[in-house]
Amino acid sequence: MSCSNEKIICEHVPRHRILQVALFIYVGLAFGLATIYYDLGSSYGSIQARGSLLMFISTFLTFMAIGGFPSFVEEMKVFVRERLNGHYETTTFIVANTFSSMPFLLVISLIPGAIAYYLTGLQKGFEHFLCFASIIFASMILVESVMMAIASIVPNFLMGIIAGAGIQGLMALGGGFFRLPNDLPKPFWKYPLYYIAFHKYAYQGLFKNEFAGLKFQSNQAAGGIPHMTMVKKF
Structure with a gap:
């Protein structure tokens, strides 16, 4: 094995350990939500x-993906050095880095997701859970991609985490949950942030997956006779 490959493997080990620790943290949070x-x-x-449960999952659980930022910074140092030596191209690094994280992110989406989904009694049906887990998985990949982009610009651990947290905070505020889309100020918040923020699409996907077709007892219901059906069109 070449010295270059050994360096790359050594730099990837801490990231895998971070993801393993993150799995235990996510499981703990999932049990907390289930409780x-x-x-x-x-x-x-x-x-x-x-609605509160889905908002917490799509906003704060995906927010924790910024914890892998320090490993991104270390990987970028190796990448820059090996890129200058002509060992591999930028596209190769991005694709390999993304695919190496996908199994761990998939496990994190499925195991804690199943705990939080089934114990809380969200909409029944495996297809609904699959949609739920897919949205969480896609959101976490997107957050990791954002942090990788930040790592290429801000090589400092602390500043990078602050920048990533700030960007996600702005996206969450403009995602359409804390303020309805029509109530958002049009400069910056509505155009373009509302349409750029991945939270917008995560919220809409999770809410439609959960509420479409569900029936709830109205406030005046006695013995479960009158019901209200959620609107199918979002």
């Missing part, structure tokens, strides 16, 4: 609880 939102049921009040 707070256990068996939401179909009462009228569960609508708000479901």
Whole structure:
């Protein structure tokens, strides 16, 4: 094995360990969510609880993906050095880096996702869970991509994490949950941030996947007779 390959492998080991630790943290958070939102049921009040749960998952759980930023910085140092030596191209590095993370992100999306999904009693059906996990998986890949881009610009650990957290915070604020899209100020927040923020698409996907077709007891329901069906069109 060449010295270059040994360096690359050595730099990838800490990142894998970070992802393994992240898995345990995600599992712990999933059990925490399952405890707070256990068996939401179909009462009228569960609508708000479901929305809060999905918002927390799509915003704060994906937010934790910035924890891998220090390993990105170390990988960038190796990449720049090996790129100058002509060992591999930029496209090769990006593709390899992305695919090397996908199995870990998939596991993180499935295991904690299943705990939070089934114990809280979200919409039944494996296809709904698959959609739920796919959205979380795609969001985490996107966050990692953003952090990789930041690592190429800001080589400092602390400044990079601050920048990544700030960007995600702005996207979450402009994603259409904290303020409805029509209520967002048009300069910057509505155009272009609302359409750039991945939270917009994560919120819409999770909410449509969860609420479309569900029936809830209205406030006046006694014995579960009158029901309200959520609108299928979003």
